[in-house]
Amino acid sequence: MASVAIGAFLTGGLVASGAQAQGVLVGSPTGGETTVTKSTLGIGAAAVVQPKYEGSNEVEVIPIPVILPQFVVREEDQNTVLTEVRNRVAFRGLDDIRIRVLGGDVFQVGAVTGYITDREQSDGDLLRGLGDVTGGLVLGAYSAFTFGAFTFDAAYLDKLTGDSAGPQYRLGIETQRRLTDRASVGIRVGTTFASAEFMQTYFGVTKNQSRKSKAGLPVYTTDGGIKDVFIAVGGTYDISDRWVLKGGVRYGRLLDEAADSPVVETADQVSGTVGLAYRFDWNR
Secondary structure, three states: OOOOOOOOOOOHHHOOOOOOOOOEEEEOOOOOEEEEOEEEEEEEEEEEEEEOOOOOOOEEEEEEEEEEEEEEEOHHHHHHHHHHHHHHEEEOOOOOEEEEEEEOOOEEEEEEEEEEOOEOHHHOHHHOOOOOEOOEEEEEEEEEEEEOOEEEEEEEEEEOOOOOOOOEEEEEEEEEEEOOOOEEEEEEEEEEEEOHHHHHHHHOEOHHHHHHOOOOOOOEOOOOEEEEEEEEEEEEEEOOOOEEEEEEEEEEEEOHHHHHOOOOOOOEEEEEEEEEEEEEEEEO
């Protein structure tokens, strides 16, 4: 798979939100009001470790630059910027980055973006002769509802560029707990349903591919249906008011036609993410 750089990463701890830049009115020495603004910019790096392709028993490391666009906030709110961002953006994977548009603590709706990396026939012995599948930009939408300590969500994801592939639908349940003022952990379980087109693109084998397959793979035709189930555990630690560390691990299990596909080396899929960002600020 080709590496991909996305200027966003990990849960909202390190991804920009849609916060509006505003001036702050403070009293001037002459008794009038003066607009004072303070800007912030976060930079850092992250690494995603994931299977080379869905079904692979080998992993690849994808570096991601972290760039947090500018915020303008009140002086007393400087320490809450990362918290506000974290509440607006959630990282579920390279193909599933969620940005809250409307709603609050109980109900929310928003956009989904991300990227599906290339699947190259050199990524595994079983793929040789099948040809490459070009990756592309993912766009979609999601909604979520919180009841007590649990949040239930549903998302629609569709790859709009690269080789054609149909949409996926993801359902999840998660809960989070703050351990200290600086540390929090979360656990999430869910499942992914994929369209027939998506399943055929990534798990099927056409007659032409079967003829060219170096591994002698048989023709394999798929229908839409459940693709996987997964569990993920992640944590955030604010090292200081400027440094934030984020990490997580995800275990997924391919099911049914996805697991039975001749291109799958293993149905067990493990991935992880770790990253670090630093916040700069200055008066304007």
